[in-house]
Amino acid sequence: IGAVYFDQVSQEPIVILAVPAKNIFGDVKGALIAEVNLKFMWDLMSEMKVGTRGRVYVVDGNGNLIADPNPSFVLRGENLLSRRIVRRLAEGENLVDGLDPQDRYRDFAGREVFASGLGFETLGWGVITEEPLEDAFLASYRTSVVGITLSLASVMLLLILAVIIRSLIRTTNFLKAEQMHTVSVISNLTDGIIEYSADFGILLINSEAERLLGVKNSEL
Numbered sequence: 001i002g003a004v005y006f007d008q009v010s011q012e013p014i015v016i017l018a019v020p021a022k023n024i025f026g027d028v029k030g031a032l033i034a035e036v037n038l039k040f041m042w043d044l045m046s047e048m049k050v051g052t053r054g055r056v057y058v059v060d061g062n063g064n065l066i067a068d069p070n071p072s073f074v075l076r077g078e079n080l081l082s083r084r085i086v087r088r089l090a091e092g093e094n095l096v097d098g099l100d101p102q103d104r105y106r107d108f109a110g111r112e113v114f115a116s117g118l119g120f121e122t123l124g125w126g127v128i129t130e131e132p133l134e135d136a137f138l139a140s141y142r143t144s145v146v147g148i149t150l151s152l153a154s155v156m157l158l159l160i161l162a163v164i165i166r167s168l169i170r171t172t173n174f175l176k177a178e179q180m181h182t183v184s185v186i187s188n189l190t191d192g193i194i195e196y197s198a199d200f201g202i203l204l205i206n207s208e209a210e211r212l213l214g215v216k217n218s219e220l
Contacts, residue, residue, distance in 0.1 A: 001123060004038065004060040011075045013038040013066040041067035042074065054131035055107075061124035063090050073108060089119045089126035104133065 002016035014037050021030040041058060046069040048056040058067035063081035065074050080086040085103040088096050096103065098116040107113050107130060115130040183204065186193050192209030196202050205217050 003062070003124075004064065004066050006064075006077060007037075011077065013060075013064075013074065038066055039071075042069070042071045045069045050129045051131045051135050053135055054129060056127065056129050059086055059089070059126050059128065061090055063087065066125070070108075083115075085115050085117050085128060086126065089117045089128070092119070093117075094119045094121065107132075 002018070004013050004015050006013055014035050016033060016035055018031050018033045020028045021032050023029050045056050045058070045067050048069075050056060055069050057065060057069070057073075059080055060066050063079050063086050065078040065080055068074050081090060083105045085096050085098055085105070088103075096117040096119075098104070098114055104112055104114060112133045113130040114133050114136040115128055117126050117128040119126045186195075186204060187206045189206060190208060192212045193204070193206045194202060194209050195204040202220050205215075205220065210216060
């Protein structure tokens with residue numbers, strides 16, 4: 001795989017690929033060479049989207065722009081080694097996350113951008129994604145807002161549940177107290193009292209009813 005060069009007439013980037021031609025004994029007798037025009041990569045770059053205003057572009061090992069959504073940048077022979085993130089890829093780094101503020105730069109439109117890069121050792125090229133800094137921070141801000149909102153919602157939900165549980169406990173205690181009071185009153189009446197359900201199942205019988213009927217509550 002040769003280095004990328006630009007055609008003198010069209011100014012389009014071209015790379016030479018070569019494979020050895022061997023005979024049946026494995027001896028190299030020649031080479032099969034192909035010149036590949038990298039113009040097809042321009043359309044590929046234009047189809048890749050990074051956020052709403054981001055872009056993807058490709059540089060060769062010398063920092064020359066070889067593929068970009070805007071072909072005019074390639075045709076005018078832009079070299080991007082002045083961008084630290086490009087220079088790091090050209091120096092052999094395979095992955096540049098762009099988190100270092102020094103990796104930020106201004107794009108062709110003058111906007112400060114956040115970028116990250118991936119290097120391809122076989123080709124010596126680098127693929128770089130960039131997004132306007134305010135867009136990248138906005139995405140981070142939105143994520144933070146969503147996280148904070150969910151956290152607050154969780155806290156509010158816990159508080160609401162705590163209030164509901166407390167109310168249920170108080171209501172249950174009140175009902176138990178009322179039930180015990182009712183049972184106490186009924187049990188101490190001088191009249192015989194029997195409480196039964198709609199299907200005539202006995203729910204309660206006081207001591208006077210037990211005495212009058214000669215039965216025991218435990219036997220019923």
